[in-house]
Amino acid sequence: MARNSKMSFLLQRLLHCPSNSKSQFLKEPSQLHSYSSKQEQGQEISHLQTRPYPPPLTEQQLSTLNHLLPRLLSQPDNLPTALRLTSAALHTTTPLQTLPLSHLIHFLTSHPDTSPTFSLLTRLRHAPQIHHHISPIALMLLTSYFNNRMCKPALAVFRWLRRPDSPSPPTRQVYEVVIEGLCRNGFVFEGLSAARDMVLAGEFVAACCGGLREWLYRGMLKEARVEDAVELNDAILGFEKCAGSGSDDEEEAKEKVLAVLERVIAHWNE
Structure with a gap:
């Protein structure tokens, strides 16, 4: 029960969900078996674009996030939740270097399937107020892919950055x-x-x-x-x-x- 309460609090804090709609995000991770539909993602992105920058996460919230992400990533079905958490944290004014991105980067670059990687990058691309995070996060992804000798996924990320409509060449x-x-x-x-x-x-x-x-x-x-x-x-x-x-x-x-x-x-x- 304590673990579920902590997860619910963090998700509500990060995503700024009203109490009457928080059930959309406060499900148990095991219940999230697939990525959000395009319509759901579009609604979430639109909501993130129109609201002001939330304040930075507190040390306690960062600590909770740091402990929560590895547990989520230990079960592939929970990856959508991990991506939503990370995206929500990036929409705050929390300095990028203080966020526990290493867990997610390691997970994404340890598998040949690049769909989750581009799911994260697409979330960033559709949120102009956080375009400044794209380059440093892409750099983390590229470095880790190359360290894992996964050149084709690294090339895919590089080509994504080079697209004519790229918000971060x-x-x-x-x-x-x-x-x-x-x-x-x-x-x-x-x-x-x-x-x-x-x-x-x-x-x-x-x-x-x-x-x-x-x-x-x-x-x-x-x-x-x-x-x-x-x-x-x-x-x-x-x-x-x-x-x-x-x-x-x-x-x-x-x-x-x-x-x-x-x-x-x-x-x-x-």
Whole structure:
């Protein structure tokens, strides 16, 4: 009974449900066997969009959430509840780094099914007031996917961020994690493609060149593309030397890096 009361209180506090409608969310986790219907999700998203930012969670509520999420995630049928709890917590002014997201991130990136991952990302996408959470959460997901050697799900998240209607295009840090993760796990062609996108997006700067150059170089050598590896390595080195000067030489050097990447990508399967 105490456990159920604590869960009910937290759900009501996070989701701000009126007492006469709280039964929608205060069911036992075992009763939630599937994701909400599209209509229910739409109603929930609309409600979250129109109400003001709730205050941050208290230490006691954070502690309760921290203990509750692992228990919910220990049973797959409870995942919808865990996602709703996390989404509701993100709609408060609680600092992101204080929320116990590691449990959920670990769970999502330990399974090949990406449906729950995109369920979370979609909730964030449809709530403009919390779009600033998308990039750091995506970065957590990408890092964990790559650490688990699950490159295809990581690529799916990266492509989701790159969509034309994306509310949070890839940041420089996202590109770095993606390129390193792909090359480290043998997806060199995809790593080169991400590097090209990074240059086109204006996120390729001297500060990140060294590490990316090394990963791209190593990856291409493993693919026995020695000449291409040397040419790209030299082009990036040339950009590093003049980067930050604001001169025509810097722009020419960047264009050379882009040209080498595009040539290598175009002839990859020949």
